[in-house]
Amino acid sequence: MTRLQRIESSLDQGIVLLHLDVFDESHGHNVPDGSESHFKVVAVSGEFEGMSRINRHRQINNLLQSEFDSGMHALAIHAYTESEWKERFGEAPMSPPCAH
Numbered sequence: 001m002t003r004l005q006r007i008e009s010s011l012d013q014g015i016v017l018l019h020l021d022v023f024d025e026s027h028g029h030n031v032p033d034g035s036e037s038h039f040k041v042v043a044v045s046g047e048f049e050g051m052s053r054i055n056r057h058r059q060i061n062n063l064l065q066s067e068f069d070s071g072m073h074a075l076a077i078h079a080y081t082e083s084e085w086k087e088r089f090g091e092a093p094m095s096p097p098c099a100h
Contacts, residue, residue, distance in 0.1 A: 003036040003072060007064060011043060014063040018082055019044035025076070040076040048081045 007022050021042040041060060048056050056079035
């Protein structure tokens with residue numbers, strides 16, 4: 001399983017998601033090919049309602065701690081409630097990834 005797949009799985013298991021995108025951005029950094037070191041997460045969840053941005057980030061970072069421990073260097077997090085997503089992008093979030 002790739003790091004990207006593990007990130008998706010960990011977040012899918014740890015948060016009720018309306019939408020999730022995970023991007024491996026390692027290619028844009030000065031790292032060897034296949035490093036899987038830099039990622040971006042876009043997550044939409046009702047669980048983020050009433051939660052500060054820093055606490056959303058903490059929740060995601062906690063779920064992905066094992067990835068940091070095993071070599072992930074950087075994670076850009078974009079965490080939205082459904083209403084924030086709609087206000088910012090004008091439409092409902094896409095369907096979440098298939099859990100299995």
